Amino acid sequence: QHLPNISVDVTWTQNGVTVAGGHGQGDGLHQLSTPIGLYVDEDRTIYIADSTNHRIVEWKYNATSGQVVAGGNGQGNGSDQLNEPTDVILDKWTDSLIICDWGNQRVEEATSSVANQLLIV
Numbered sequence: 001q002h003l004p005n006i007s008v009d010v011t012w013t014q015n016g017v018t019v020a021g022g023h024g025q026g027d028g029l030h031q032l033s034t035p036i037g038l039y040v041d042e043d044r045t046i047y048i049a050d051s052t053n054h055r056i057v058e059w060k061y062n063a064t065s066g067q068v069v070a071g072g073n074g075q076g077n078g079s080d081q082l083n084e085p086t087d088v089i090l091d092k093w094t095d096s097l098i099i100c101d102w103g104n105q106r107v108e109e110a111t112s113s114v115a116n117q118l119l120i121v
Helices: none
Strands: 035-040 046-050 055-059 067-071 085-091 096-101 106-111 118-120
Touching: 046 085, 046 096, 055 085, 067 085, 067 096, 067 106
Parallel strands: 035 085
Antiparallel strands: 035 046, 046 055, 055 067, 085 096, 096 106, 106 118
């Protein structure tokens, strides 16, 4: 899909719309705690590195809450845990998430075929 070039002198309106979180800081599926990095796919699904909740949360377009797709099992270095993730991207070729797991000083791959299982890259 081709995206149009954005002019260097573009101006944006300042009436933003909350698309994820917005219900105060917390660990509920409608809340975030220190969201740092994100990735938006072609379906407008947002993947958020919810750092101090030690998880990656997927927010479908127009959803009122998210779904944990990696981590979310407390802070740690286990195969189903993250430690302050800072960024996430989607690898379309393998249908997996590539996660910068800052607190564990590692990059991990979370595959969709094995829920919450992380492979160290």
